[in-house]
Amino acid sequence: MMNAQLEQVPGFLFFDHVAISVKPGELEAHVNAYKTMGFREMHREDVLGTDQVREVLLQIGNGPNLVQLIEPLNAESPVAKQIEKNGGRGGLAHVALRVADIQKAFDYLKENGFKLVDKAPRKGSRGTMVFFIHPKATEAAAFGYLIEVVQEGDHA
Amino acid sequence: MMNAQLEQVPGFLFFDHVAISVKPGELEAHVNAYKTMGFREMHREDVLGTDQVREVLLQIGNGPNLVQLIEPLNAESPVAKQIEKNGGRGGLAHVALRVADIQKAFDYLKENGFKLVDKAPRKGSRGTMVFFIHPKATEAAAFGYLIEVVQEGDHA
Numbered sequence: 001m002m003n004a005q006l007e008q009v010p011g012f013l014f015f016d017h018v019a020i021s022v023k024p025g026e027l028e029a030h031v032n033a034y035k036t037m038g039f040r041e042m043h044r045e046d047v048l049g050t051d052q053v054r055e056v057l058l059q060i061g062n063g064p065n066l067v068q069l070i071e072p073l074n075a076e077s078p079v080a081k082q083i084e085k086n087g088g089r090g091g092l093a094h095v096a097l098r099v100a101d102i103q104k105a106f107d108y109l110k111e112n113g114f115k116l117v118d119k120a121p122r123k124g125s126r127g128t129m130v131f132f133i134h135p136k137a138t139e140a141a142a143f144g145y146l147i148e149v150v151q152e153g154d155h156a
Numbered sequence: 157m158m159n160a161q162l163e164q165v166p167g168f169l170f171f172d173h174v175a176i177s178v179k180p181g182e183l184e185a186h187v188n189a190y191k192t193m194g195f196r197e198m199h200r201e202d203v204l205g206t207d208q209v210r211e212v213l214l215q216i217g218n219g220p221n222l223v224q225l226i227e228p229l230n231a232e233s234p235v236a237k238q239i240e241k242n243g244g245r246g247g248l249a250h251v252a253l254r255v256a257d258i259q260k261a262f263d264y265l266k267e268n269g270f271k272l273v274d275k276a277p278r279k280g281s282r283g284t285m286v287f288f289i290h291p292k293a294t295e296a297a298a299f300g301y302l303i304e305v306v307q308e309g310d311h312a
Contacts, residue, residue: 010193013217014216032297060168060169061170091300092301140189141182
């Protein structure tokens with residue numbers, strides 16, 4: 001029962017992942033703690049370029065929701081700076097929403113006044129295409145956190 | 157293909173919700189921004205007791221994942237204190253994991269050395285039962301953020 005207006009919205013499907021920053025050297029201890037909780041490691045990758053992080057994806061149950069642990073590979077990583085800004089502690093880094101058509105989502109949000117970090121969708125890890133919504137989000141509502149928008153990659 | 161060990165884990169199913177704190181007076185502007193993104197408001201409740209928040213749940217797509225906006229009802233709300241600590245800004249408050257049997261999850265995590273905020277599962281909003289894992293999580297891995305564990309409520 002969608003009207004014409006609603007059919008134009010970007011079509012967010014579910015939480016692709018919640019990203020957690022981890023202090024350098026502590027990644028394996030965190031992976032083990034999540035495994036104790038019953039999570040399953042399903043992907044691991046060093047993401048270079050502007051990110052400079054080691055990423056581990058852990059599946060929750062049998063669904064599409066993932067926890068993404070990100071450990072900075074060096075001091076230049078934005079995640080290293082985020083940890084430093086956070087008093088040397090890791091924690092919640094961003095929330096990622098899965099979308100079917102990333103270019104459509106990008107265009108829609110831009111047209112509707114959302115402040116976007118990226119100038120266009122770009123390559124993410126595991127063959128995905130991604131862009132980030134700025135924490136200031138809209139003129140009326142500063143969300144106060146980073147949202148990543150993700151289109152499925154090749155591995156899926 | 158689960159072994160005996162894995163069958164004893166608490167059985168996390170998916171992200172029940174990601175909670176976002178919102179500054180007093182800004183809730184409706186945030187709800188509207190999420191609606192623009194295509195999210196659907198599916199529950200609203202003033203949660204009293206120790207929480208003291210107005211909560212709005214927004215559904216992402218047709219799945220079980222929700223965004224939970226929480227606005228403090230007064231200065232005594234833990235969310236008000238969190239916003240104050242965060243330089244007056246709202247943002248990511250906690251991540252909630254859905255579990256089938258909350259008592260089993262509570263006992264399992266306690267036995268496995270997880271630091272829990274609550275002494276036992278307690279009533280949450282919309283008829284749920286909940287408890288929180290402390291940000292310090294385990295001796296070896298301080299997660300740095302709050303995880304809520306949620307068993308389905310009556311509304312579902």
